[in-house]
Amino acid sequence: MKYEVASFAGGNTSGGTLPPAAERHNNNGGDVAVPVGYRFKPTDEELVKHYLMDKAFNSASPLPSYIGRDIQASRFLNLPPHRLVSLMSNGEREWFLFIHQDLESEAIWTTRGEVRRMVGNGVGFWRSFQGSEKPICDSSGAPLGFKSQSTYFSAASSSSSSKKTHWKLHEYRLHSPPNIRGQEWVLARLIRGTDYNRNN
Numbered sequence: 001m002k003y004e005v006a007s008f009a010g011g012n013t014s015g016g017t018l019p020p021a022a023e024r025h026n027n028n029g030g031d032v033a034v035p036v037g038y039r040f041k042p043t044d045e046e047l048v049k050h051y052l053m054d055k056a057f058n059s060a061s062p063l064p065s066y067i068g069r070d071i072q073a074s075r076f077l078n079l080p081p082h083r084l085v086s087l088m089s090n091g092e093r094e095w096f097l098f099i100h101q102d103l104e105s106e107a108i109w110t111t112r113g114e115v116r117r118m119v120g121n122g123v124g125f126w127r128s129f130q131g132s133e134k135p136i137c138d139s140s141g142a143p144l145g146f147k148s149q150s151t152y153f154s155a156a157s158s159s160s161s162s163k164k165t166h167w168k169l170h171e172y173r174l175h176s177p178p179n180i181r182g183q184e185w186v187l188a189r190l191i192r193g194t195d196y197n198r199n200n
Contacts, residue, residue: 040067040096048136048145048172052187055098057178068096073186077107077117080124081152081167081190093192099171101184117150125162126150126169136172143175166193 042051054062061070069088076084076099088095107118110130117126128150136145152167170189177184 040094044136044147044172045138045144047187047189048174049138052098052145052172052174052185055187056174056185061098063096063098068098070098070100072102073099074102076188078120080119080154081165081169081192084190085192093194095190097188097190099186099188101186119152122155124152124154124165126152135175145172145174147172167191168193 051062061068071084071087076097084097085095109116109118109125113130115128115130119125128148133146133148135143136147137143148171150169150171152165152169153162154165155162168191170191172187172189
């Protein structure tokens with residue numbers, strides 16, 4: 001059996017023969033074997049070039065279901081991060097999601113350079129800053145996409161009791177997305193900080 005991984009404990013490999021010590025994960029009803037110690041650790045460029053582009057132009061998910069999954073933006077913004085990761089079958093501190101942009105509008109507040117996106121019925125919000133997108137380029141300097149970063153706060157955006165949590169969100173979008181309605185995708189990397197409170 002062959003496998004392709006970005007990295008795993010002990011070194012990098014691609015297209016090698018599966019080692020004797022391996023773990024099996026379920027992927028859409030079929031078992032997939034990966035090396036023990038496997039970690040999916042792609043760079044920003046790899047995420048955009050090899051995964052987001054493939055998803056946007058080919059629609060089929062380029063990530064096995066045990067690594068990432070598709071989700072509608074409306075559902076993504078209806079759940080706090082600890083609830084989102086409970087839907088995932090794998091991950092320790094990082095999870096990946098393809099977010100389908102199905103929202104015509106969403107609850108967004110902009111004030112003093114901050115952008116706040118409400119989660120659920122005000123249980124929390126994602127905060128980012130205007131103009132903070134970082135370009136993602138290939139080795140030749142050609143633009144591939146953009147990366148933005150947000151931090152999750154518990155409690156309503158307008159509440160004085162809102163609390164910064166240790167959840168981070170990195171979102172990747174294409175520089176030149178396909179001109180196909182219904183194929184607007186964002187790739188998200190959801191990160192849980194080391195000082196994690198399960199209730200946030």
